[in-house]
Amino acid sequence: MKEILKKTLPVNMVNHISVVKTYFRLRKETILQMKRFARSYAKRTSCKKEHIETHIIFLTHQIEKGLSHRNFRYGFGMKVIKQLAVLLPKLRQIDEEYSDNEVYRMAIAALHHYKTKHEDEHFDLSNVQSCFDEQTWHDISKEDSNYGGVLTIEAKDKTKNASLTFPKLMENRHSIREFADEQVTAEEIIPAIEMAMRTPSVCNRQPTRVRIITDQAILPKVMKLQGGMNGYPIPPAMILVTADNQAFMDSIERNEGFVDGGLFSMSLLLALESIGLAACPLNTMMTIDRENETRHLLGVPDNEFLVMYIAVGHFSEKILAPISYRFKAKDIISII
Numbered sequence: 001m002k003e004i005l006k007k008t009l010p011v012n013m014v015n016h017i018s019v020v021k022t023y024f025r026l027r028k029e030t031i032l033q034m035k036r037f038a039r040s041y042a043k044r045t046s047c048k049k050e051h052i053e054t055h056i057i058f059l060t061h062q063i064e065k066g067l068s069h070r071n072f073r074y075g076f077g078m079k080v081i082k083q084l085a086v087l088l089p090k091l092r093q094i095d096e097e098y099s100d101n102e103v104y105r106m107a108i109a110a111l112h113h114y115k116t117k118h119e120d121e122h123f124d125l126s127n128v129q130s131c132f133d134e135q136t137w138h139d140i141s142k143e144d145s146n147y148g149g150v151l152t153i154e155a156k157d158k159t160k161n162a163s164l165t166f167p168k169l170m171e172n173r174h175s176i177r178e179f180a181d182e183q184v185t186a187e188e189i190i191p192a193i194e195m196a197m198r199t200p201s202v203c204n205r206q207p208t209r210v211r212i213i214t215d216q217a218i219l220p221k222v223m224k225l226q227g228g229m230n231g232y233p234i235p236p237a238m239i240l241v242t243a244d245n246q247a248f249m250d251s252i253e254r255n256e257g258f259v260d261g262g263l264f265s266m267s268l269l270l271a272l273e274s275i276g277l278a279a280c281p282l283n284t285m286m287t288i289d290r291e292n293e294t295r296h297l298l299g300v301p302d303n304e305f306l307v308m309y310i311a312v313g314h315f316s317e318k319i320l321a322p323i324s325y326r327f328k329a330k331d332i333i334s335i336i
């Protein structure tokens, strides 16, 4: 019947029916996707190991970011510390082998750096210590490892980036959130974008669009709306990566712009590193109001999805960056 209708009805009408069917499929698939996400994400109330670990990693990252600030603020992060003080014993309860749990050790190591950094300056940590139970404070005191904390990045080590092997380039790239005072121009950034154009995309449809923002009046507004680099100086430039949904044809392609734009962004991060520019990927996970303000500010039309920002600048002589410890590859691989 379907085939007979397809053959007998005028092409125009068949196309219209297909558009209506796609709309209803888009609705159904989006709702199913929403439900799957709602079932899985790390709710604050959850006692599941994976969920607790997610919150611990998030909070550990806040500690590492605080440790990396050039204008270090002694006693920072009490809110974060109080949350970790609850979650770390919770994780110990769930995971008997917690001493080998990398997430536990990442948090404990970052807190160890926090402790020694303050102790070196004879800063009174009694209110921090009082947040933790005896076991956690004992673990923090003895975890002197590179599972967490900060590392030093120096501009002099970046001068030969163009000739580094791929593994070395990959290993040495770190997110940099504070840059040299020197401005960076669009002309300096464009060669990296040209390199990233070799990024593959679905059917070569190339949905990625890139805006380079160097306008000193717009940058503070962008950073305020983005919100993920609060407390750091305004970067010399921001790149906004978006995906043009006009490159897609069906409901099942609805997330592809994020995939293609994400791949492009990673190429761009490595390309920037290769030409000796410092960068930090930044999320575009905003409330609808903030997203609308961003769209208005930067002239992003309705047909584009926001994928991510990248802050860009020159490397300053010496700067600290979060360690952001990585799981071992063997722990994320399943061979089928």
Ligand SMILES: Cc1cc2nc3c(=O)[nH]c(=O)nc-3n(C[C@H](O)[C@H](O)[C@H](O)COP(=O)(O)O)c2cc1C
Pocket: 061, 065, 173, 174, 175, 176, 177, 227, 228, 229, 280, 281, 282, 283, 284, 308, 321, 322, 323, 324
């Ligand atoms: C999509 C995306 C969004 C990010 N958003 C932020 C952000 O809003 N603020 C921030 O300080 N870092 C942000 N980051 C940087 C991550 O914290 C960083 O990549 C991670 O800790 C790994 O560290 P590395 O990039 O130094 O290897 C983001 C990274 C990605 C990939």
